Amino acid sequence: MNKSALSRLLRNRSGLIGLALVVLFLAAAVAGALSVSPYPPSEQHARDRMTGPSSHYLLGTDEFGRDQLSRVIRGAWNSLRIALLSVLLSSALGTFLGVLAGYIGGTADNLIMRFMDLFFAFPAILLAMAIVAALGPGANNTILAISIVYTPIFARVARGPTLSVKGMEFVTAARAVGARGGRILGRHIFPNITAPLIVQISLALSWAILTEAGLSFLGLGAQPPQPSWGNMLSEGRSLLELAPWMTVFPGLAIMLCVLGFNLLGDGLRDILDPRLRST
Amino acid sequence: MRRFLTQRLVALLPTLLGISVIVFVVIHLIPGDTISAMIGTQYKLTEAQAVALRAYYGLDKPLVEQYFRWIAAAVQGNLGLSVRSGQPVLAEIARSFPLTLELTLLSVLIALLVGVPIGILSAVKRDTLVDLLARLFALTGMALPNFWLGTLIILVLSVVFGILPNSGDFVSFTGDPLRNLSQMIFPAITLGFAFAASVMRTTRSAMLEVLRQDYVRTARGKGLAENTVIIRHALSNALIPVITLVGVEFGYLLGGAVIVENVFSLPGIGRLILNGIYQRDYAVVQGSILFVALNFVVINLLVDVVYALVDPRIRYE
Numbered sequence: 001m002n003k004s005a006l007s008r009l010l011r012n013r014s015g016l017i018g019l020a021l022v023v024l025f026l027a028a029a030v031a032g033a034l035s036v037s038p039y040p041p042s043e044q045h046a047r048d049r050m051t052g053p054s055s056h057y058l059l060g061t062d063e064f065g066r067d068q069l070s071r072v073i074r075g076a077w078n079s080l081r082i083a084l085l086s087v088l089l090s091s092a093l094g095t096f097l098g099v100l101a102g103y104i105g106g107t108a109d110n111l112i113m114r115f116m117d118l119f120f121a122f123p124a125i126l127l128a129m130a131i132v133a134a135l136g137p138g139a140n141n142t143i144l145a146i147s148i149v150y151t152p153i154f155a156r157v158a159r160g161p162t163l164s165v166k167g168m169e170f171v172t173a174a175r176a177v178g179a180r181g182g183r184i185l186g187r188h189i190f191p192n193i194t195a196p197l198i199v200q201i202s203l204a205l206s207w208a209i210l211t212e213a214g215l216s217f218l219g220l221g222a223q224p225p226q227p228s229w230g231n232m233l234s235e236g237r238s239l240l241e242l243a244p245w246m247t248v249f250p251g252l253a254i255m256l257c258v259l260g261f262n263l264l265g266d267g268l269r270d271i272l273d274p275r276l277r278s279t
Numbered sequence: 280m281r282r283f284l285t286q287r288l289v290a291l292l293p294t295l296l297g298i299s300v301i302v303f304v305v306i307h308l309i310p311g312d313t314i315s316a317m318i319g320t321q322y323k324l325t326e327a328q329a330v331a332l333r334a335y336y337g338l339d340k341p342l343v344e345q346y347f348r349w350i351a352a353a354v355q356g357n358l359g360l361s362v363r364s365g366q367p368v369l370a371e372i373a374r375s376f377p378l379t380l381e382l383t384l385l386s387v388l389i390a391l392l393v394g395v396p397i398g399i400l401s402a403v404k405r406d407t408l409v410d411l412l413a414r415l416f417a418l419t420g421m422a423l424p425n426f427w428l429g430t431l432i433i434l435v436l437s438v439v440f441g442i443l444p445n446s447g448d449f450v451s452f453t454g455d456p457l458r459n460l461s462q463m464i465f466p467a468i469t470l471g472f473a474f475a476a477s478v479m480r481t482t483r484s485a486m487l488e489v490l491r492q493d494y495v496r497t498a499r500g501k502g503l504a505e506n507t508v509i510i511r512h513a514l515s516n517a518l519i520p521v522i523t524l525v526g527v528e529f530g531y532l533l534g535g536a537v538i539v540e541n542v543f544s545l546p547g548i549g550r551l552i553l554n555g556i557y558q559r560d561y562a563v564v565q566g567s568i569l570f571v572a573l574n575f576v577v578i579n580l581l582v583d584v585v586y587a588l589v590d591p592r593i594r595y596e
Contacts, residue, residue, distance in 0.1 A: 118294065118301055124531070135308055240437070258424075262418065
C-alpha cells in the first residue's frame with residue numbers, strides 16, 4: 001500500500017478505528033510472544049483463585065488463580081499467530097491457483113476452479129472440524145485446517161481480476177516484446193490484482209480468528225495449558241455463575257479483534273476499490 | 280425450464296462425487312491404524328482381533344476399493360454402523376437432523392424478523408442516530424462469536440432470571456410444540472444474531488439503491504403515502520438480494536448450528552458429529568459430514584431453481 005492509500009485509510013473512519021484495534025491486538029500478541037504481561041500466564045496464585053477484576057488482577061483470575069489479563073495477552077499471541085499463519089498459507093496458495101487458473105484459462109482453469117468449488121459445498125467450520133479431527137487437535141493442525149478451508153476463497157478472488165487484467169493492452173504489449181509467462185504473471189498481472197486481495201486478507205483474518213476460536217472452544221484447537229481465547233472461554237463456561245469474567249473477557253477480546261479486522265477490511269475496500277473512491 | 284433443471288442435475292453429479300472423495304480422504308488422513316484409533320488406548324487388541332476387525336470394516340482392502348465400497352453402500356442409504364452405539368449411521372442422522380433443521384429455520388426466521396425492519400429503518404433514516412445505532416448493531420453482530428453470545432445468554436438467564444435453558448430432556452416439536460419452542464428459542468437467537476446483522480446490511484444497501492430509482496420517485500410524485508411507497512414499491516424489490524443471502528447463508532448456518540448445539544446441549548447433528556469426533560466414531564463423522572454437504576448442495580440447487588422460476592433471464596445465461 002502506498003503513502004496516499006495509507007493517508008486515505010487514516011481519513012476513513014471505519015479504517016482508522018479498525019486499524020487502531022488491529023494495532024492494539026497485534027501489540028498484545030507481540031507482548032504475549034515476548035512474555036510481557038503482569039504475571040507469567042501459567043503462574044498460579046493459590047490464595048487468589050477466582051477473584052474478580054481488581055487493581056491487582058485487572059481482568060480477575062481463574063480457578064487456579066492465574067491472571068486473566070496475562071492469559072488474554074498470551075492468548076492473543078496464540079490466536080493471532082494461528083489466524084495470521086493460516087491466512088498467509090491460504091492466501092499464498094489460493095492466489096497462486098487463482099492467478100494460474102485465470103491466466104492459463106481453458107481446461108486448467110476449469111479443473112482448478114471446479115476442484116476449488118467442491119470446498120464451498122462444506123460449511124467452513126465443519127470442514128475445519130473434520131480435518132482437525134482426522135489430524136488430531138493442536139495449533140499446527142488448526143493452521144492447516146483453516147488454510148485448506150480458506151484457500152478456495154482466495155483462488156476465486158484472485159482469478160476474476162486476473163481474467164480482466166490479462167486482456168489489457170500492457171499485458172499484450174509485454175507479451176509482444178517477448179516476456180514469458182512467469183514474468184508477465186509476476187511483474188504485470190500480480191501487482192494489478194493486489195487491491196481485492198488485501199481487502200480479502202483483512203476479512204479472512206477476522207473469519208480465521210472466529211474459526212480458530214470456535215475450534216478451540218470445542219476442544220479441537222490450541223490445547224490447554226496454552227491459552228487461546230477460544231479454550232479460555234470454554235474453560236470459563238463451567239464456572240459461569242461463579243466467575244463470569246472468565247467467560248466475558250476472552251469473548252470480548254475475540255469480538256473486538258474480529259471487529260477490528262472487519263472495519264479495517266471495510267475501510268480498505270472503500271479506499272482501494274476505484275468504484276467507491278470519491279476522488 | 281426442464282432443460283435448465285436437467286443441466287443443473289447433471290452438473291450436480293461430479294460435485295457430489297467430488298464431495299464424497301473429499302470426505303473420504305479427510306477421514307482417512309487419520310494417522311496410523313484406524314482400528315487402534317477407534318479402540319483408543321484403554322484396550323489392547325490381539326493381532327487376530329485387529330485383523331478380524333479390519334476385515335469386518337473392510338479396512339484390509341486398498342483405499343480405492345474402500346472408497347467404492349463405501350460410496351456404493353452410501354448411494355443405497357447405508358452409511359455404515361456407529362462403532363459406539365451399534366446403530367446404523369443413517370438412523371442416527373435421521374434422529375438428530377430434524378432438530379438441526381428446525382434450529383436453522385428458526386434462526387433464519389428470527390434473522391429476517393429482526394434484520395429486515397432494522398435495515399429498512401436504517402436506510403429510510405440514513406445518516407441519523409437511528410442509522411448509526413443500526414449499523415453498530417450490524418457491526419457487533421458480525422463480530423460476535425455465536426458460542427460467546429450463547430454463553431452470555433445462558434449467564435443472563437441463569438443469574439438474572441434464575442432459569443436454565445434446556446434443562447431436562449429435549450422435546451421434539453411434534454411431541455410438545457410449546458415446550459419445544461421454549462427450548463429452541465435461545466439457541467435460535469444465538470445462531471440467528473450474526474445472520475440478522477448480515478440481513479440488516481443487505482436490506483439497508485438494497486433499500487438505499489431502490490429508493491434512488493425513478494419508479495420510487497414516480498410513486499412519491501403520485502402522492503402516495505411514504506409508508507406505501509416504502510412497503511409496496513421499494514421493499515418488494517429490495518428483498519431480492521435478501522432472498523439470495525438466505526439461500527447462500529443457509530448452509531453456513533447449518534455449520535454454525537454445530538457449535539450452538541454444543542453450547543445449549545441440543546442433540547442435533549452438530550452434537551452427533553462432535554461426539555463422533557470425541558469418541559473416534561469415524562463412520563458417524565464421515566456419514567454426517569457427507570449428509571450436511573449433500574444438504575448444502577441440494578439447497579443451493581433449490582435456490583437456483585427458484586430464481587429460474589422467478590426470473591426467466593437466468594435460464595439463458
